[in-house]
Amino acid sequence: xxxxxxxxxxxxxxxxxxxxxxxxxxxxxxxxxxxxxxxxxxxxxxxxxxxxxxxxxxxxxxxxxxxxxxxxxxxxxxxxxxxxxxxxxxxxxxxxxxxxxxxxxxxxxxxxxxxxxxxxxxxxxxxxxxx
Amino acid sequence: xxxxxxxxxxxxxxxxxxxxxxxxxxxxxxxxxxxxxxxxxxxxxxxxxxxxxxxxxxxxxxxxxxxxxxxxxxxxxxxxxxxxxxxxxxxxxxxxxxxxxxxxxxxxxxxxxxxxxxxxxxxxxxxxxxx
DNA sequence: ATTCTAGTTTACGTTAACGTTAATGTCAAT
DNA sequence: ATTGACATTAACGTTAACGTAAACTAGAAT
Numbered sequence: 001x002x003x004x005x006x007x008x009x010x011x012x013x014x015x016x017x018x019x020x021x022x023x024x025x026x027x028x029x030x031x032x033x034x035x036x037x038x039x040x041x042x043x044x045x046x047x048x049x050x051x052x053x054x055x056x057x058x059x060x061x062x063x064x065x066x067x068x069x070x071x072x073x074x075x076x077x078x079x080x081x082x083x084x085x086x087x088x089x090x091x092x093x094x095x096x097x098x099x100x101x102x103x104x105x106x107x108x109x110x111x112x113x114x115x116x117x118x119x120x121x122x123x124x125x126x127x128x129x130x131x
Numbered sequence: 132x133x134x135x136x137x138x139x140x141x142x143x144x145x146x147x148x149x150x151x152x153x154x155x156x157x158x159x160x161x162x163x164x165x166x167x168x169x170x171x172x173x174x175x176x177x178x179x180x181x182x183x184x185x186x187x188x189x190x191x192x193x194x195x196x197x198x199x200x201x202x203x204x205x206x207x208x209x210x211x212x213x214x215x216x217x218x219x220x221x222x223x224x225x226x227x228x229x230x231x232x233x234x235x236x237x238x239x240x241x242x243x244x245x246x247x248x249x250x251x252x253x254x255x256x257x258x259x260x261x262x
Numbered sequence: 263a264t265t266c267t268a269g270t271t272t273a274c275g276t277t278a279a280c281g282t283t284a285a286t287g288t289c290a291a292t
Numbered sequence: 293a294t295t296g297a298c299a300t301t302a303a304c305g306t307t308a309a310c311g312t313a314a315a316c317t318a319g320a321a322t
Contacts (some may be wrong), residue, residue, distance in 0.1 A: 023280060037288045039299055055238055060191025072247045083253045090246045097239045101232060107186055108228045114223045122214045168318045170269055
């Protein structure tokens with residue numbers, strides 16, 4: 001129960017350096033506990049958080065943007081006004097993600113069209129060789 | 132006919148600096164013509180190419196990756212073997228894009244779930260206030 | 263011909279996101 | 293108690309992708 005991880009556990013699991021993990025802490029993205037002796041101890045929550053960070057990175061969000069997004073969804077926003085603000089901001093961010101998805105799908109289609117073109121050319125070459 | 136553009140034309144249109152455009156040339160991403168006096172002249176093709184570069188940037192490809200992808204789809208690959216290689220590489224790249232899209236859709240869903248949660252909380256607050 | 267705007271190269275500066283090294287400490291196992 | 297693997301902080305180094313400044317040139321407009 002209440003599984004914990006060392007810094008190199010997580011580094012291994014996510015295939016990143018320990019330096020990277022420490023850097024994320026330095027930038028305020030993670031806040032692990034410490035042992036008596038001062039070594040970092042990561043909880044399941046920390047691990048999840050790290051996974052989120054890396055996912056954010058994978059499609060080009062900066063650490064600053066990621067910090068914004070995660071904090072937004074992470075805190076106990078009990079006040080009503082805070083909730084409203086959070087929801088609004090969240091919708092905006094989701095819109096941005098949606099836009100990026102659309103954009104990438106457009107690229108994908110462009111690439112597919114080009115590929116189709118190349119394949120037609122290849123077919124024509126094949127046809128000629130058969131004569 | 133055969134419309135051309137100055138460097139600042141394109142900078143204005145795509146909202147980037149002229150320095151950026153020159154840098155892309157330095158890195159071998161664009162190859163504009165020159166006037167007698169040495170000023171850069173961009174064709175429609177160059178403009179399209181620039182648009183592709185910027186699109187690539189927008190979802191986190193590095194300039195090196197972009198150079199690879201664009202060159203792949205840009206040259207006259209008339210040889211059959213070249214065509215096959217190009218098509219294979221293209222399929223791989225499309226796969227990568229596809230993966231990114233899936234990844235982003237997962238993030239979007241995660242965000243939407245969280246938002247839903249927040250909205251439920253807000254509703255509960257509203258309910259209590261009515262009593 | 264001159265003026266003005268926009269263009270050129272060269273070169274040094276900047277920021278984010280880590281890499282790397284050094285000097286030292288912790289902890290589990292023998 | 294001593295080893296060995298892993299941990300710590302501090303600080304300097306590195307790379308990509310430009311920004312910025314200087315010193316100069318081209319081309320359009322008056």
